[in-house]
Amino acid sequence: MTAAAAYTPPKVWTWNRENGGQFANINRPVSGPTHDKDLPVGRHPLQLYSLATPNGVKVTVMLEELLELGHAGAEYDAWLIRIGEGGQFGSGFVGVNPNSKIPALLDRSGPTPIRVFESGAILMHLAETFGAFLPTEPAARAECLSWLFWQVGSAPYLGGGFGHFYAYAPVKIEYAIDRFAMEVKRQLDVLDRRLADHAYLAGDDYTIADMAVWPWYGALAKGLVYEAGEFLQVQDYRHLQRWTDAIAERPAVKRGRMVNRVMGDPASQLRERHDAADFLTRTQDKLEAAAG
Numbered sequence: 001m002t003a004a005a006a007y008t009p010p011k012v013w014t015w016n017r018e019n020g021g022q023f024a025n026i027n028r029p030v031s032g033p034t035h036d037k038d039l040p041v042g043r044h045p046l047q048l049y050s051l052a053t054p055n056g057v058k059v060t061v062m063l064e065e066l067l068e069l070g071h072a073g074a075e076y077d078a079w080l081i082r083i084g085e086g087g088q089f090g091s092g093f094v095g096v097n098p099n100s101k102i103p104a105l106l107d108r109s110g111p112t113p114i115r116v117f118e119s120g121a122i123l124m125h126l127a128e129t130f131g132a133f134l135p136t137e138p139a140a141r142a143e144c145l146s147w148l149f150w151q152v153g154s155a156p157y158l159g160g161g162f163g164h165f166y167a168y169a170p171v172k173i174e175y176a177i178d179r180f181a182m183e184v185k186r187q188l189d190v191l192d193r194r195l196a197d198h199a200y201l202a203g204d205d206y207t208i209a210d211m212a213v214w215p216w217y218g219a220l221a222k223g224l225v226y227e228a229g230e231f232l233q234v235q236d237y238r239h240l241q242r243w244t245d246a247i248a249e250r251p252a253v254k255r256g257r258m259v260n261r262v263m264g265d266p267a268s269q270l271r272e273r274h275d276a277a278d279f280l281t282r283t284q285d286k287l288e289a290a291a292g
Contacts, residue, residue, distance in 0.1 A: 023168070026086055031100060037090030041108075042077030042274055049079050049093060050103035052261035054159070054215035054225075055119045059103045060273075061211050061256030062126050062133070067276070068252040071130045073109060078259045078273040120152045123208040133208045144202035147209035150190075155216050157183045167226040181232065184220075188237050191217055195239035199246075210247060215257075218244040255279055 050056040066074035081087040097104035097117035107114040127134035162180035201209040223229020258270040266285035
């Protein structure tokens with residue numbers, strides 16, 4: 001292992017605004033709003049403020065799956081929050097999520113709006129509201145929630161740990177990359193072993209556990225995040241690959257991946273979603289053609 005430059009932490013940490021790589025402009029050691037900006041509100045019961053990161057995709061997939069089942073009350077407006085530009089620090093967004101992370105949901109279906117933040121909490125809220133994708137039998141429910149919270153606890157090692165040091169850090173640190181690559185490989189093996197004997201993570205049925213894990217680990221299994229597929233040898237996880245491919249073919253998943261998306265093929269980007277017909281008429285390729 002190549003020796004890294006010696007570093008002795010000071011007695012008191014101070015914030016170096018320039019020491020943040022490509023995310024230096026949005027990372028800070030304090031919370032709260034940086035500017036006043038109200039959030040837009042559409043006509044549907046559910047108002048989602050998000051971006052199509054893996055955490056955002058969890059929720060749009062869930063909403064599209066609920067609509068696919070016929071739950072009309074799951075109609076939603078999805079508003080784009082550009083986190084690279086600091087949209088998550090507007091006063092309205094902070095009012096819905098004091099942690100300033102996407103996604104955030106405002107449920108206006110009752111007499112008093114309910115704010116829900118953190119993607120796992122949003123999945124549970126929606127599952128319990130509509131009675132779908134969360135088993136009610138105690139053992140099955142416990143299995144589902146265990147895998148849901150496995151993802152919530154594991155993803156920081158994948159994104160903030162491995163992804164940051166492998167793909168985004170301004171310098172490559174061998175120790176950090178090795179440390180987090182080892183943990184991500186272990187996580188992939190956990191999933192592969194579980195899926196060797198089960199169709200889905202909670203058992204025979206597709207649940208919010210799969211919706212939570214798939215946008216992170218399914219994308220990783222296909223080499224779609226961090227350009228790390230070869231590095232991690234993701235093709236070796238055969239059962240994870242099978243599960244990933246099966247979920248990717250679900251119509252609601254295909255739609256959910258498009259919502260609040262701002263990268264990739266313009267035909268795959270539905271930057272805001274306010275009606276089911278938007279998938280046919282308001283993808284970015286169509287908007288650009290109409291404007292040009």
